[in-house]
Amino acid sequence: MNKNSENISGWKKFMKSMTKAHDLGTEEDIMLDHDYDGIKELDNVLPPWWLYGFYITIAISAFYIFQVFYNSENYSQTKEYETAVAEGKAEVEAYKEANPQLFDDSNIVALTDAADIAKGKELFTSxxxxxxxxxxxxxxxxxxxxxxxxxxxxxxxxxxxxxSKGGRPGKGMIAWESTISRDERIQLASYIISMQGTEPATPKPAEGDIIWPEE
Ligand code: HEC
Incomplete structure (x- = not known):
């Protein structure tokens, strides 16, 4: 009796049906005539588990083909993207509304806390x-x-x-808003204010026409 037709049961049987693997020792049955410098080729069937997976992807693709041709009004990559962007924007708006002090620059006040000034000083160097x-x-x-x-x-x-935005073009003072956080920029500004009227070792002659604090 051929080894392949031996009676086996349960799990083994299932595995057998899913792989259709040819038993070792009986390869001659499916050996092809080809002989490539001594390398031989077996005519194995495609394992059913793999084949079923392949059929499932074909079935799923039918769903997508339907979406593309008949339902693109409601479902498409572009639509999906636009929906996601709209949702993201709505979230940002909601966040802005919930935290107005973080975005409304007209509310900025100079910090006077010693810790903030110290942080501003440290940032001024770092x-x-x-x-x-x-x-x-x-x-x-x-x-x-x-x-x-x-x-x-x-x-x-x-x-x-x-x-945040830098000085006049070409003067050398760049915009820092992309590299320094908003809170830190407020700390820097507050530190500069705290230094008003101090006497630097070699002060540069005054520049600018705006007087602040006003005399
Ligand atoms: C590469 C040199 C350079 C660096 C670095 C630099 N600045 Fe300036 N800064 C300038 C120049 C030049 C001006 C004048 C801009 C103008 O004339 O428009 C200026 C102007 C300013 C002013 C406005 C002064 C005024 O009279 O109105 C402030 C405030 C200021 N800088 C703060 C800072 C802070 C805070 C940092 C660090 C985060 C910084 N700067 C880093 C070169 C620099």
Whole structure:
């Protein structure tokens, strides 16, 4: 009796039906005539488990073909994308509405807390502001930030705006809003305000026509 037709039951039987594997030792039955330098080829059937998976993907594709040709009004990649973007935008709007103080720059006030000022001072060094304004804010490439003459304004909102958006084009003061967080920019502006009237070692001559604080 051929080994392949032996009576087997249960799980083994199931595995057998899913793989249709040919028993070892009886390969001659399915050996092809080809002989490639001694390498031989067996004519195995496609394993049914694989084939069924393949049929399932074909069945699922019918669903998508239907969507593409008959239901693209309601369902398409573009639609799906647009829906996701709209949902995302709605979430952002809702967040803005729930946290107005984070987005409305007209509400910014100078911080006076010692911890915030200390953080601002630390940021002034770590974010390389000192390279152009010096550690005592006396100014070198950038203007002196301790006097009451300002090119772009010395009140907290103007400072915040300058730090966020940068100075006049080509002057060297870049926009920091993409690299320094909003809270940190407020801390920096507050630190600069706290340094008003201090006396730097080598102050740069006053620049700018805006006087703040007003005399
Ligand atoms: C590469 C040099 C450079 C660096 C770095 C730099 N600044 Fe400036 N900054 C300038 C220059 C130049 C100006 C003048 C801009 C103008 O004339 O429009 C300026 C202007 C300013 C002003 C406005 C001054 C005024 O008179 O209105 C503030 C405030 C300021 N910088 C803060 C900062 C802070 C805070 C940092 C660090 C996050 C920083 N700067 C980093 C060069 C620099």
């Amino acid at each position: 974010k390389t502001c000192t390279a152009c304004h010096l550690a005592d804010l006396g100014g070198s490439i950038g203007p002196n930030l301790t006097d009451n003459k300002w090119i772009l304004g010395g009140d907290v909102k103007s400072l915040f705006n300058t730090i």
